[in-house]
Amino acid sequence: MFCEISPCTKIPAQNPEIKGIILSGSPWSVHAPGAPMPDLSNWYGQIPILGVCYGAQMMSVLFGGKVERSEKREYGNAKLVLKSNSLLFEGVSSSETVWMSHGDHIESLPEGFTLIAGTESVAIAAFENASKQMYALQFHPEVTHSIPGKQILSNFILNICKINPDWTPAHFIDSTVADLKEKLRGRKVICGLSGGVDSTVAATLIHKAIGSDLYCIFVDNGLLRKDEFGQVLEQYKHLGLNIIPVNASDRFLTELKDVTDPEEKRKIIGKVFIDVFQDEANKINGVDFLAQGTIYPDVIESVSVNGPSATIKSHHNVGGLPDTMHLQVVEPLRMLFKDEVRRVGTELGISNLLTGRHPFPGPGLAIRIIGSLDSAKLNVLRDADEIFIEGLKEFSLYNSVWQAFVVLLPVSSVGVMGDERTYENVVALRAVTSVDGMTADWAKLPHDFLGEISSRIINRVKGVNRVVYDISSKPPATIEWE
Secondary structure, three states, rough: OOOOOOOOOOOOOOOOOOOOOOOOOOOOOOOOOOOOOOOOOOOOOOEEEEEOHHHHHHHHHOOOOOOEEEEEEEEEEEEEEEEOHHHOOOOOEEEEEEEEEEEEEEOOOOOEEEEEEEEEOOOOOOOEEEHOOEEEEEOOOOOOOOOHHHHHHHHHHHOOOOOOOOOHHHHHHHHHHHHHHHHOOOOOOEEEEEOHHHHHHHHHHHHHHHHHEEEEEEEEEEOOOOOHHHHHHHHHHOOOOOOOEEEEEHHHHHHHHOOOOOOHHHHHHHHHHHHHHHHHHHHOOEEEEEEEOOOHHHHHOOOOOOOOOOOOOOOHHHOOOOOOOOOOOOOOOOOOHHHHHHHHHHHHHOOOHHOOOOOOOOOHHHHOOOOOOOOOHHHHHHHHHHHHHHHHHHHHHHHHEEEEEEEEEEEEEEEOOEEEEEEEEEEEEEEEEEEOOOOOEEOOOHHHHHHHHHHHHHHHHOOEEEEEEEEOOEEEOOOOOO
């Protein structure tokens, strides 16, 4: 089984290998000028089609239903109540929690379609025309916070589309290594390691394909967590990778001086990374490729590569290379989500110390300091972040959250320490639960734990007198603050 995202502006030609189509969500309203309306006339009634959120609204409008603007947007959990039997909801209980994210709602159904589920605030949450193999969901089944979502998608793929689920990490490794051998045979590759699971797994796959022709560059950009550079180098010793450590801290921090805009920070960091890689590549004769640990969420959230999607953030991994850098890019994980990368890493025998690490953004701590940054701010953030992460491990909470970190805010607050008035920094703790990072909910960490961590940070980190906890979900917020 293989699933690929195709742009709505490029409808695939009829092909017997295509067994089903899913129409995704979108930031658009179906009534907005220029809203995407892909022509699927050759597919309707031929193979199963599932519309999700915007896809459901588009399906409704195209076949004569009515979609209206909601008085208020609906984001977050909702209780789904089944209204009639449907193959799509086989094995799903009559009342389940699902995840909503929409500004329009379906007011009336097209002729021939049947209501199959609703919620307290959304009368039409799911509908179908089974005879035409058309199904629609107002909520998002693909996110982990839609409790029956996996079952619903499984029903659509296995029972309705009749597709065999034959993807395994072992199969991915075998096919990817074979492809890499074919593409990279006799070529030299440099790989930018970050210490995270993505770049580590990418490097290990390429190493299996070309061995010593892979040169791994691990850059200290001055934006890593406390003592991270040395710790990660020690962990990499066990993988047998050819690693070149590079200390470029001053270079990055100089370029970032006085920069406050988060997108500008990302672009500067991306450019300096490329410059560093180019400098190192010039020291190695015959380098042809730059390998990166880009994964699918990076692609989806970075640029509108698959139609008129909204650009959420730029990212140095997927920003492309300048013409002056005569290297081709190889990204063996580009089509995988984070949970799949972890499974592949485990199959490769990589230690859980690396595969189990929380995600860490390419721009590092630069986007966890809101506004401009300098060495003093970085040190405050590193100390606070270390206390939070080590506390999660101490209280056996680290593995129960997807990602956790501290953000240094650009505000000061009044406090009292001893008999003195203080006016110092505020930091925010962020911890979320997720599977793929595309959506996330804030982690319900114990109050006693949060109180303990707050006390430790304020007592141990000079310059901080207030700690707050971020309870925003994604969407509407993102996991990172910048």
